[in-house]
Amino acid sequence: DTGVSQNPRHKITKRGQNVTFRCDPISEHNRLYWYRQTLGQGPEFLTYFQNEAQLEKSRLLSDRFSAERPKGSFSTLEIQRTEQGDSAMYLCASSSMDREAFFGQGTRLTVV
Amino acid sequence: GENVEQHPSTLSVQEGDSAVIKCTYSDSASNYFPWYKQELGKRPQLIIDIRSNVGEKKDQRIAVTLNKTAKHFSLHITETQPEDSAVYFCAASRSGGYQKVTFGTGTKLQVIP
Numbered sequence A: 001d002t003g004v005s006q007n008p009r010h011k012i013t014k015r016g017q018n019v020t021f022r023c024d025p026i027s028e029h030n031r032l033y034w035y036r037q038t039l040g041q042g043p044e045f046l047t048y049f050q051n052e053a054q055l056e057k058s059r060l061l062s063d064r065f066s067a068e069r070p071k072g073s074f075s076t077l078e079i080q081r082t083e084q085g086d087s088a089m090y091l092c093a094s095s096s097m098d099r100e101a102f103f104g105q106g107t108r109l110t111v112v
Numbered sequence B: 001g002e003n004v005e006q007h008p009s010t011l012s013v014q015e016g017d018s019a020v021i022k023c024t025y026s027d028s029a030s031n032y033f034p035w036y037k038q039e040l041g042k043r044p045q046l047i048i049d050i051r052s053n054v055g056e057k058k059d060q061r062i063a064v065t066l067n068k069t070a071k072h073f074s075l076h077i078t079e080t081q082p083e084d085s086a087v088y089f090c091a092a093s094r095s096g097g098y099q100k101v102t103f104g105t106g107t108k109l110q111v112i113p
Helices: none
Strands: A005-007 A010-013 A019-024 A031-037 A044-049 A055-057 A066-070 A075-079 A088-095 A109-112 B004-007 B010-014 B019-025 B032-038 B044-053 B057-060 B064-069 B073-075 B088-091 B101-103 B106-113
Touching: A005 A088, A010 A019, A019 A109, A031 A075, A044 A066, A044 B101, A055 A066, A075 A088, B004 B044, B004 B088, B010 B019, B019 B088, B019 B106, B032 B064, B044 B057, B044 B064, B073 B088
Parallel strands: A010 A109, B010 B106
Antiparallel strands: A005 A019, A019 A075, A031 A044, A031 A088, A044 A055, A066 A075, A088 A109, B004 B019, B019 B073, B032 B044, B032 B088, B057 B064, B064 B073, B088 B101, B088 B106
8 A cells, every 4th residue: 555654543542641643644755744634523633744854733732742854754742631622533734745635544533 | 814615515316427526725825726525435546636726627527627817716526426426625725836725614525217
């Protein structure tokens, strides 16, 4: 599969624990995006990388959230001290310059 | 920031009829408008997009129109089929490319056989 890959697909964690998600973009894509989607809503922008540089972060991205893309390839999204309100689908997308983005299957996070 | 409103939230049509979904946006600097289809439990998939230098774009049974003055754009699906049933999202972004994209709240389309 040469599409955007996200791992894990599902994650159940206890409140207060830290979680980390991984996204592997399409290999030639230099842009990578993280979105969050809750039931019945559209995806909400979280952050965006061009190569290894994080160019924009949403106000939704509190200080408990951190994203990295150290070598301009895969990216990780970490949530520290998870809260029940963090339960959502976390979607990653990638694109090349000024081209449409392709989404991964997402990581569904459930905080209990 | 950008705000995208989408209507209706649900839409039921008979197979073979047309479906129209409408969106408005607030940021006059937005110039790229993609539409995504999301089936239950699956990823959003781009079905068509339009840039601000074009008023209309068509791809087989799907067409999009854009009115920059009024800041609204629409998706038209003709000759609907049951496999068109899904949630459709409109979206808007700046800079002629795919950077920060603001999505609408979605329209759940049901095509009744």
